[in-house]
Amino acid sequence: MAQREVRWIPPVLYTVVLAGGLYHAAVTAGGSHPARLAVFTVGLVVLLALEVPGRLVRLPAAALLAARVVLFTAVAAVDGSGVSRALFVLVPFTAYLAFGRRAALGSAVGCVGLLLAGFTVLVPHWWVESAYVSDLLMFGLGLALALSMAGVAVREQEARARLERSHERLARYAERVAELSTAEERNRVAREIHDSLGHHLTAVGVQLEKAEAFRELDPAASARALGDARWSAGRALAEVRESVSALREVRPFSLARSLADLVRHLGDDGLRVELSVTGEESGHDGGALTTLYRAAQEALTNARRHGRATRVEIRLALDGPAARLTVTDDGRGFARGAEPGHGIRGMRERVALLGGEVDIRTGRPGGSDGSAGSGGSGGVTVTVTVPRRAPAVAATPAAAPAAVTAAVVAG
Missing domain, CATH: 3.30.565.10 (Histidine kinase-like ATPase, C-terminal domain)
Known part of the structure; x- marks a missing residue:
């Protein structure tokens, strides 16, 4: 899964947001309300727990994405520093990894729309405030970077999967070639045994039968047959040696x-x-x-x-x-x-x-x-x-x- 290649990104962002929120609460006059700070901290801890590999609670991808959006909203609602708005760049990021490019683009548009709606409802004439416009631009830039990073991770994973499939196909082809080569070699050896040894052993059998038949009637013919049988046996042995030598070197024939x-x-x-x-x-x-x-x-x-x-x-x-x-x-x-x-x-x-x-x-x-x-x-x-x-x-x-x-x- 492509998530394995970039699973470090959400925990790092959660940690940075948690550190930024706690620092803001510590340096702000009067600090933050304890209940709001508790909700902020617990929400980020739960988000970190959702990223732990091999967690006990396993949710479907859609349910996990919905749980993140709810937690992002709760954390952002109680965060006085505003840094937690950066969490929403993870929505299209995780959507890309789980559901693909179209879902990621749709969720990115939704996050921008949600931010615009919040500014419009909570901040009158926000568009004339440089801080809010800057926040909107930085948020859009973060979304673009998140989508790009997710796309790179997915393409890399797809390329790796194609490479693994290619390796598997090559391995199967190699096994098949080895099987065919073995079968061809068995056939070649069988032909060589039949055509070489089979011929000479047949000749030996014929000559021995002749020698036995003429042993008393024609001793000279019997002796010639035995000599021919010896020659055939010797020739068979010579061809066996030639075949073995051919495995080591090529000789003119x-x-x-x-x-x-x-x-x-x-x-x-x-x-x-x-x-x-x-x-x-x-x-x-x-x-x-x-x-x-x-x-x-x-x-x-x-x-x-x-x-x-x-x-x-x-x-x-x-x-x-x-x-x-x-x-x-x-x-x-x-x-x-x-x-x-x-x-x-x-x-x-x-x-x-x-x-x-x-x-x-x-x-x-x-x-x-x-x-x-x-x-x-x-x-x-x-x-x-x-x-x-x-x-x-x-x-x-x-x-x-x-x-x-x-x-x-x-x-």
């Missing part, structure tokens, strides 16, 4: 080299993978390149695990206004209306964050297009497009060779 390494170590003799990479990586930031790599991982995992594909073709084009990754397999495809798994949803989320698109089609060329395929045959084609953006970290020549063209076959 070569998509072409990572894809070639992935293709060379697939380790499934029944799957043939062809890789073709064209264009320069230096025109794309690390986030886009990592997203394309995760998309290739997910597409290869689905082709092997769900599509039972025997041949996969990976084409990566980094030239042009956007990077385009196309992964085509000859597997079983998927049924019309099939719900996408966590990996596909994570892929779409990653790409959408970069302003790119994911298109998944099943069926042979000329067959079904779109995610809702005819199902059952024809393989799957996954196309991921990510617009070119300025790289966050300048790539090294080894990380992004100019005009890269690579062809790697694993099988």
